[in-house]
Amino acid sequence: MRIKLWLDAITGLFARNWITLLGASVTTVSALFIIGYFAVGIVVELPPYAGIVGYMVLPGAFVTGLLIIPVGAWWDRRRRLKAQREGLPEPLPYPRLDLNDSRTRRAFAVVGFLTIANLFILSTVTYRGVVYSDSVEFCGLICHTVMEPQYTAFLDSPHARVRCAECHIGPGAPWFVRSKLDGARQVFAVALDTYPTPVPSPVENLRPARDTCEQCHWPSKFTGDRIRVIEKFSPDEDNTPLTTVLSMHIGGGNADHPGIHSWHINPNKTTEYYATDYEREDIVYVRVTNDDGEVTEYFARGHEDLDPAVLPPDALREMDCIDCHNRPTHVFRLPGEAMDRAMALNRIDADVPYIKARGVETLEAAAEVEDGRAYIAEELRAFYQENYPELYAEETERVEAAIAEVQNIYGHNVFPRMNVTWGTYPNHIGHTTAEGCFRCHTNTHRTLDEPREAIRQDCTICHSVLAWDEHEPAILQQLGL
Ligand code: HEC
Ligand code: HEC
Ligand code: HEC
Ligand code: HEC
Ligand code: HEC
Structure with a gap:
């Protein structure tokens, strides 16, 4: 009996017109599903795809339902006005709002409860949806x-x-x-x-690095040099290890600690440049402006008559972290680099003869064929079975593990469906695998006034080369490494 009274109150609210009823039903059903989605999410881990339904489709339906309800009310009002104008009886008279009437009180309670429940669901789902869409x-x-x-x-x-x-x-x-x-x-x-395939790089409207990177790495945090040990392997039978040791003059974010950062992320200097291509590889003009207004302009050879004043206003790019660290996280390597890294990390056993040379060769060729992974396995297996039959027979597992790791390198760097292959995304941090620093540091980007100053390429301004492709360099022992 009581339940019936409550149901009457609810139907009384919504049964006035079918549009509102439809909106209310859509909202109610999606609310139930949303609650169900959260409940299931507590018990089992849902796949990320489920979030599309839970945080986007269902809330979308929920909000659509809520929006339909006032549309119904508007339609109802028009219907009434029309009836009044034409002297017809009103479709369904409004109830009298009399709080002494228990029906009305019930209706109020229902509306109040539904509003609070809706607000609760809406705010929870919005919050969770935002967290999800940022995940x-x-x-x-x-x-x-x-x-x-x-x-x-x-x-x-x-x-x-x-x-x-x-x-x-x-x-x-x-x-x-x-x-x-x-x-x-x-x-x-x-x-x-x-x-587009591949996704183009650089990202045109990337947020300036001072608002992102500098949240975690602020310029004054950096000081001094950093020793970098780069391990490589020769393409000979023994894969002879070679080591390069650099003392990187990183420096701090100000002139007290001279170095790469102290020059380039100095808050008192702005460096802007103009590149003729989308990839920002072909830099022909560089302008440095000091806080005190002093301007220095460098022109690439052959572009001395370029007039920066006629460039479109957004053609100049202000240099920030991304112009050097364009691959802080999406690091794609060339076959040689990737093999060296896997061998240095012991992911590939450096005792497998010729693995460096053969690995690089098959990786390069694999990018040209339909099924690169299968090609790598076939080629390398055939090589070892033919040339090192005893090794392959006795230590099949060791050789196969190396082959699997070469396939992994392929899988991490070549994505045929996105047209991503070796070198699609160059790294600007050095100058050996791509132009990088040498896009500007050429010795030939020079000022126009005599004496013509150049953006220098001296091997010691960015690093001291303590060892260069040496086998077991003495410096490592001196450094205790
Ligand atoms: C440490 C910072 C950082 C993180 C974390 C990060 N990115 Fe990037 N992302 C960059 C930078 C820097 C670029 C290159 C910008 C440029 O050169 O203009 C980039 C570029 C991209 C590009 C354009 C293609 C390319 O490689 O240049 C895509 C797509 C991309 N990121 C997706 C993602 C996705 C998806 C995630 C999370 C799984 C992610 N990024 C995490 C910094 C980051
Ligand atoms: C949320 C914090 C955070 C943000 C944002 C962030 N980083 Fe980092 N970054 C880190 C942490 C933590 C490390 C140290 C990781 C480690 O030592 O393995 C790191 C390491 C680095 C390194 C050294 C990597 C190495 O090989 O030693 C570089 C370079 C770097 N970040 C550049 C950037 C750039 C450029 C951006 C902006 C595109 C950026 N970071 C944004 C937290 C962040
Ligand atoms: C002119 C190019 C350039 C610019 C601009 C630049 N860096 Fe660097 N940064 C380097 C080089 C080069 C290294 C050393 C890399 C290495 O050791 O291989 C480095 C090293 C780092 C490291 C590792 C430092 C350590 O002590 O291990 C971090 C973190 C870093 N940079 C963050 C940033 C951030 C954040 C910005 C922007 C505020 C920035 N860099 C701007 C070139 C640059
Ligand atoms: C857009 C052009 C541009 C790029 C790219 C660039 N630089 Fe520079 N750099 C300059 C200019 C301009 C100067 C100032 C000229 C000078 O004093 O030699 C400079 C100066 C420096 C200096 C100070 C030189 C000195 O005489 O003390 C260092 C160190 C440096 N850059 C490191 C780097 C490193 C490392 C990279 C690559 C990761 C890099 N730069 C990439 C434009 C560039
Ligand atoms: C404008 C700065 C700059 C100048 C000038 C410069 N380098 Fe470098 N060099 C770098 C950076 C940055 C790296 C490290 C890249 C990385 O993090 O892997 C590097 C790396 C190297 C490496 C190790 C690369 C590898 O993978 O084996 C060698 C060797 C080297 N430089 C030699 C030289 C020589 C020789 C010169 C003089 C012609 C020179 N560099 C001039 C910035 C510079």
Whole structure:
């Protein structure tokens, strides 16, 4: 009996018109599903894809339902006004609001309860939805094919525990909104299959690094030099290890600690440049402005008559962290680098004869064939079975493990579906695998006034080379490494 009274109150509220009823039903059903989704999420771990339904489709339906309800009310009002104008009886008279009437009190209680419940569901779902859409799983896995190269590289990088959004969006509301709009556009591009392959780099509208990187690495934090030990292996039978030792003059974020950072991320200096290409590889003009207004301009050879005043206003780019650290987390390597790293980390056994040379060779060729992984396995297996039959027979596992690791390197760097292959995404941090620093530090980017100063390439301004491709260099012992 009591239940019936409550049901009457609810139907009394909604049965006035079918549009409102429809909205209310959509909202109620999606609310139940949302609650169900959360409940299931507590018990079992749902796959990231489920989030699309839980945080986007269902809340979308929920809000649509809520929006339909006032539409129904508006329609109802028009219907009434029309009836009044034409002198017809009203479709259903309004109830009298009399709080002494228990029916009315029930209706009020129902409305109050539903409003609070809706607000609660809406705020929870909005919060969880935002957290979800900023999560690494959402960015990296939802558009699986598109993000696969960047996501794969990210997982194997120093920033694997930093969320995508911390570098790609950063703090604050304006960029948050921008990123959501941009994200919606990207979802359409994926749905309509109109996205570019590979995803172009540099990212044109990346947030300036001072709002992202500098949240964790602020310039005054850096000081002094850093020793870098780079291990390589020769392409001979023994894969002879070679070591390069550099003392990187990183320096601090100010002139007290001279070095790379003290020059380039000095808060009292702005460096701008103009590149003729989208990739920012061909830099022909560099301008340095000091705080005191002093301007120094460098022109590449053959571009001395370039007039910066006629360049379009956004053609100049202000240099920041990304112009050197363009691959802090999406690190793609060339076959030689990748083999050296895997061998140095002992992922590939350096005692397998010729593994360095054969590995590099098959990796390069694998990018040209249909099924690169299968090709690597066939080629390397055939090589060892033919040339080292005893080794292969006695230590099959060791050789096969090395082969599997070479396949892994392929899987981490070559993504045929996204047209990503060796060298698609060059790293600007050095000058050996890509132009990098030598896009400007050429000795030939010079000022126009005599004496013509150059952006220098002296081998000691960025690092001291303590050992260069040496076998067991003495310096490592001196350093106690
Ligand atoms: C440590 C900071 C950082 C993190 C974390 C990060 N990125 Fe990036 N991402 C960058 C930088 C820097 C670039 C290159 C920008 C440039 O050259 O303009 C980039 C570029 C990209 C590109 C463009 C293609 C390319 O390789 O240049 C995509 C796509 C991308 N990131 C996706 C992701 C995804 C997905 C995640 C999370 C799984 C993520 N990023 C995490 C810093 C980061
Ligand atoms: C949320 C904090 C955070 C943000 C944002 C961040 N980093 Fe880092 N970064 C770290 C941490 C932590 C490490 C140390 C990781 C380690 O030692 O393995 C690191 C390490 C590095 C290193 C040294 C890597 C190495 O091989 O030793 C570089 C270079 C670097 N970050 C550059 C950047 C750049 C460029 C950006 C902006 C695109 C950035 N970081 C954004 C936290 C962050
Ligand atoms: C002119 C190029 C350049 C710019 C600009 C630059 N860096 Fe670096 N940074 C380097 C080089 C080169 C190294 C040393 C790399 C190595 O050791 O291999 C380095 C090293 C680092 C390291 C590792 C330091 C350590 O002690 O291990 C971090 C972190 C880093 N940079 C962050 C940043 C951040 C954040 C910015 C922007 C505020 C920035 N860098 C701007 C070139 C640059
Ligand atoms: C967009 C152009 C540009 C790029 C790219 C660039 N630099 Fe520079 N760099 C300059 C200019 C301009 C100067 C000032 C000229 C000078 O004094 O030699 C300079 C000066 C320096 C200095 C100070 C030189 C001195 O005389 O003390 C260091 C160190 C340095 N850069 C390191 C690097 C490193 C490391 C990289 C690559 C990771 C790099 N730069 C990439 C433009 C560039
Ligand atoms: C403008 C700065 C700059 C100048 C000038 C410079 N280097 Fe470098 N060099 C770098 C950076 C940065 C790296 C480290 C890249 C990395 O982190 O892997 C590097 C790395 C190297 C390496 C190790 C690369 C490897 O993978 O084996 C060698 C060797 C080297 N430099 C030699 C030289 C020589 C020789 C010169 C003089 C012609 C020179 N460098 C001038 C910035 C510079």
